[in-house]
Amino acid sequence: xxLFISADMEGLAHVTTSSEVNREHVDYKYFCEWxxxxxxxxxxxxxKKGFKEVFIKDxxxxxxxxxxxxxxxxxxxxxxxxxxxxxxxxxLDKTFDGVAFxxxxxAAGHAGNPLAHTVSGQKISHLKxxxxxxxxxxxxxxxxxxxxxxxxxISGDAAVCREAKKWIPSIISIPVKEGIGTAxxxxxxxxxxxxxxxxxxxxxxxxLADCQLYLPEAFDIELKFSRYHYxxxxxxxxxxxxxxxxxxQYHTEDYYEFLRMFMFVMKG
Ligand SMILES: [Zn+2]
Numbered sequence: 001x002x003l004f005i006s007a008d009m010e011g012l013a014h015v016t017t018s019s020e021v022n023r024e025h026v027d028y029k030y031f032c033e034w035x036x037x038x039x040x041x042x043x044x045x046x047x048k049k050g051f052k053e054v055f056i057k058d059x060x061x062x063x064x065x066x067x068x069x070x071x072x073x074x075x076x077x078x079x080x081x082x083x084x085x086x087x088x089x090x091x092l093d094k095t096f097d098g099v100a101f102x103x104x105x106x107a108a109g110h111a112g113n114p115l116a117h118t119v120s121g122q123k124i125s126h127l128k129x130x131x132x133x134x135x136x137x138x139x140x141x142x143x144x145x146x147x148x149x150x151x152x153x154i155s156g157d158a159a160v161c162r163e164a165k166k167w168i169p170s171i172i173s174i175p176v177k178e179g180i181g182t183a184x185x186x187x188x189x190x191x192x193x194x195x196x197x198x199x200x201x202x203x204x205x206x207x208l209a210d211c212q213l214y215l216p217e218a219f220d221i222e223l224k225f226s227r228y229h230y231x232x233x234x235x236x237x238x239x240x241x242x243x244x245x246x247x248x249q250y251h252t253e254d255y256y257e258f259l260r261m262f263m264f265v266m267k268g
Contacts, residue, residue, distance in 0.1 A: 001097040001205070003051040004149065006088045006140055007039045009060040010115035011105035011156030013176035013186035018115060023062060034189070035060075036070035038155065038176075039102050041193050043075050045200030046100065046153075055096070059088030060103070085259035087119070088136065089143040098208065099144040101164075104156035106179065107135030112159020113179035119266060123230055125246070128222040137164050141213050146255045150211035152203060155196060157184075170210035174199045219258050221250040223265070234265035 009021040012035055019025040043054040054075045058066045063080045071077060082090040092099070106112035109126035110133055118127045118136055127134045129142070137160050141151050154164045155174035164171050174196055177186040186192065225231045228245040235242045240261065243249045248265070252258050 001051045001053075002095060003043070003046045003054045003152075004089075004092050004096045004099045004144075005039060005042060005054060005056045006059045006099065006101050007035065007056060007066065008088065008101075008103040008105065008136065008156075009035055009065060010103065010113060010117070011160060011177065012038055012103040013189065013192045014184065015103075015177070016114055016182075016184045018121070021060065021115070023065075032065050032067055033070070035065055035103060036067040037189075037193070038196065039066055040070050040072055040075075041196045042100055042102050042153070042155065042200060044072050045197050046098075046203070047072070047074060049200065049203045050205060051098070055091055057088060057091050085256065085263040086143060087140075087259070087263065089140050092143065092147055092149065094147050094149070096147070096149045097205075098152040098211070099141075099149050100153040100155075101137060101140065101151070102155050104135075104137050104154055104160045104164075106157055106159040106163075107133050107138075109133045110135070110159060111179070113157040113177075114182045114184060116159075116179070119262075123225055123227075123266065125224040125226050126222075127224075128220075130216060130218075130220050131222075135160055135163060138167065141167060142215060142255055143259065145213040145215045148212070150208050151213060152208065152211050153200065168211055168213055170207045172199050172203060215255055218251065218253045219255060221248075221252075221258055221261075223248050223250075223262075230265075237261050237265055240265070 106116040108118040153172035158175040
């Protein structure tokens with residue numbers, strides 16, 4: 001079996017402020033070590049449960065946060081950005097048996113993490129898919145569904161873990177942090193790692209089918225930007241219309257077309 005891990009930083013235990021996830025800042029290096037440890041622990045625990053190979057997409061900012069020397073044998077690491085529409089899921093295809101999210105966090109438009117955002121903290125006020133606020137969890141879980149790969153586990157803040165359970169009740173949920181206002185509460189690092197090992201140990205390949213999320217037949221997308229000129233520019237993408245000065249709408253029956261649109265309007 002092959003596992004795909006998409007890893008982020010804002011949902012890691014203890015991570016609280018933007019300085020801690022920004023490579024220009026002195027706070028950042030410590031949390032790269034910690035990100036690497038959380039990711040490596042998930043990968044090792046998955047291999048104990050029968051996964052023979054773990055492919056890791058470093059999905060935060062530069063895509064170059066994980067320290068390669070921390071990763072165990074039989075892992076592969078995708079660093080930087082490929083430029084294709086899968087974004088934090090780049091490298092995923094139908095050959096994988098499961099997806100796990102590490103360091104995931106609450107969405108723009110929701111509480112639960114002082115660093116709550118969706119893809120861009122600067123640009124996006126909210127992303128809605130079929131009238132519901134979509135987090136990076138949902139965005140990327142739908143990408144997994146597009147390739148028919150089940151999402152078996154998520155670690156991150158308690159809010160995103162609750163959201164994930166709502167969508168995939170059989171998912172292994174590993175809440176490692178609670179966000180309160182601009183603060184966070186997390187367990188000791190050794191206890192976080194024990195929790196990851198314990199929860200991953202409950203994985204049973206019999207539940208793989210229950211962890212399969214199915215795509216809706218159509219997608220009504222609403223994307224609200226923080227500045228009106230982002231919406232104006234995005235409105236020139238084929239099929240996109242302005243709902244109001246700050247908000248664009250898009251309808252498609254093909255999730256990949258949404259991902260393509262999203263990549264281009266986020267780059268503009
Ligand atoms: Zn993120």
